[in-house]
Amino acid sequence: MSMLGELRTIGRSRRGRNDEAHGKDDKAALAFLAPWIIGLLGITVGPMIASLYLSFTDYNLLQNPGFVGVENYARMLGDERLWASLQVTFTYVFVGVPLQLAAALLLALLLDRGLRGLALYRSALYLPSLLGGSVAIAVLWRLVFGAEGLVNSFLAVFGIQGPSWIASPETALSTIITLNVWTFGAPMVIFLAGLRQIPRHYYEAASIDGAGPLQRFRSVTLPLLSPIIFFNLVLGVIGSLQAFTQAFIVSNGTGGPSDSTLFFSLYLYQEGFMGFRMGYASALAWLLLIIVAAFTAINFWASKFWVFYND
Incomplete structure (x- = not known):
């Protein structure tokens, strides 16, 4: 060969x-x-x-689903409780998410100053994020903001008779937003990690140019931290749009008083597992998917105008 x-x-x-x-x-x-x-x-x-x-059927979990076409989706247009739940949910998102991110960033800035025992403070402040979505904390929140709860007991020291915060339509949603803001631990830790990645020489150069603390924060910290803010914003919006446990426990699953805490996910639960209208609940679930996708797409589109990537 x-x-x-x-x-x-x-x-x-x-x-x-x-x-x-x-x-x-x-x-x-x-x-x-x-x-x-x-x-x-x-x-x-x-x-x-x-x-x-x-979502295209009439299904009550007990009988075979019957095809009804787009009837479930058409029903949404005239469903007043659906629109009320969207209003509550959007209020929760537009108020709760910015407040939570602001609180998280403020505490991250304080912790970034090199405090002694940083690991202990970081762990303690992160703890509410681990417990904030749990049933136990939601039950505790009912006790804190109830008619004879901790908040009213504190106000009574000053001779102020507080209302039942969770039983009043004017304040019920605010208590749940407060609970959401209180769970700032996860975004705070991410902010703190982002702050540690900003080169110190940027601050030194800004100080030499005469920039004060506020101007350094506005001109150095915020631009270089904008990708982290964007990340926390996207996660916060998605999580808030799907909020369920807090409203369910605080309102005993009713969304009251006067539907003031009727989140979209809670209304979906009521339709599917309390009213046994599983076909309509499935249509609501797909509407929620569309809403989450739309908010996420808008955030990504808007990020082109304010997120700065330091390559």
Whole structure:
């Protein structure tokens, strides 16, 4: 056999061994990915497809779903409680998210000053974020803002008779917004990490140019921290649009008083699991998906005008 023929034979042999090795690697990768793929199809994709189908049906969990076309979506236009829930939810988002981010940024700035025992303060301030969405904290919030709660007990020391904050339509939503602001720990930690990444020489240069603390914050901190603000903003908006536990516990699942705490997700729950109108609830779930996607897309579009990436 000629030298050229031997080289070709060796090349084919090596390619065969490489192909066999790649085949084994592919099978191993699929084996490791199989639980995730099964979970994705069975827990996420499958229920989403089923929900989309049910949104075009009349289904009460007890009988077979009957196809009704776009009737569920048309019903939304005249559903007054749906529009009330959207108003409550948007108020919660537009008021609660900026206040939470402002509180988180303020505390991050304070912690960034090199306090002794920083790890302890950071852990203590982060703790409400771990507990803020839990049932226990929501129950505690009812006790704090109830007619004989901690807030009114404090006001009584000064001779002030406070109302039942969670039972008044004027203040019920404000108590839940306060609870949301109180869970500032997660964005605070992210802000603190972002502040630590800002080069100190920018502040030194600004100080040499005569910039005061407020001007350094406005001209250096905010622009360089804008990607972190954007990240926290997107997560905060998405989470607030899906808020459920606080309103459910504080209002005993009614959304009261006078639907003042009727969040969209709570109304969806009432329709699906209290009124057994699962077809309509599925349509509401898809409306919520569209709203979340729209808010996220708007945030990404608007970020082009105010987010600064220091490449």
